[in-house]
Amino acid sequence: MSEERFGEFVLVRRHERGHVAELVLDRPKAMNAVSTEMARSIAGACAALGEDRDVRAVVLTSSHERAFCVGADLKERNSFSDADLVRQRPVARGAYTGVMELPVPTVAAVHGFALGGGFELALSCDVIVADRTAVVGLPEVSVGVIPGGGGTQLLPRRVGAARAAELIFTARRVEAAEARGIGLVDQLVEEGRDREEALALASRIAANSPVGLRAAKRALRLGHGLDLPAGLEVEDAAWRSVAFSGDRAEGVAAFNEKRSPQWPGE
Secondary structure (H helix, E strand, O other), rough: OOOEEEEOEEEEEEEEEEEEEEEOOOOOHHOOEHHHHHHHHHHHHHHHHHHOOOOOEEEEEOOOOOOOEEOOOOHHHHOHHHHHHHHHHHHHHHHHHHHHOOOOOEEEEEEEEEEOOOHHHHHHEEEEEOOOOEEEEEOHHHOOOOOOOOHHHHHHHHHHHHHHHHHHOOOOEEEEHHHHHOOOOOEEEOOOOOOHHHHHHHHHHHHOOOHHHHHHHHHHHHHOOOOOHHHHHHHHHHHHHOOOHHHHEEEEHHHHHOOOOOOOOO
């Protein structure tokens, strides 16, 4: 396993044997509150991971024992002038879009508080694994703003428009059992096992064709919300991008020869 630090507050661990990487939020003294510096580092780490063809799945984790991420750094924001806030906005957006636009499958490992921008980082992932200590929510309207890291768009895609409206308008926090019941998280695991279970899931994902994984994610993301004919065109384009690949040839050969595939990744 190799480690690379992006700024002071973000760590990337690459598990080379399993083709899995961890994107670790590592600002424990502030419960991973996302400052301008941290947002810039998240975006930089995502850019590096997206370009690493050896990485087939990414797990978004936290180094803090009691929190995944409590959202934006409001202490920093309190010192901003209006002009500062305008200048900081593209940097903040870059963190969330960086996670959202990773070309490989992503799994969030959530425990403790995942609030505001912290929950939006998790929502930016494809799958959310949470332990029983998790408390999630988008409380932004309670401090005079709105979810600005994708929450107003990602949440209704998960739970439907009416449920998302209720959660955003009330700013309420949702504990783990209810969160699993209404689809805010995908898997609920025992306390302290969110990272372990997320890594195990990512390893199962990463055993599959890297070409197929990237194409499937692209089709899922680009096709969502389109009408069915348009979505099927997106799918067809993704299919054509893999149909004549080395991975497709190897996958079919391995199936017929009853062996594990050795993906060329092209």
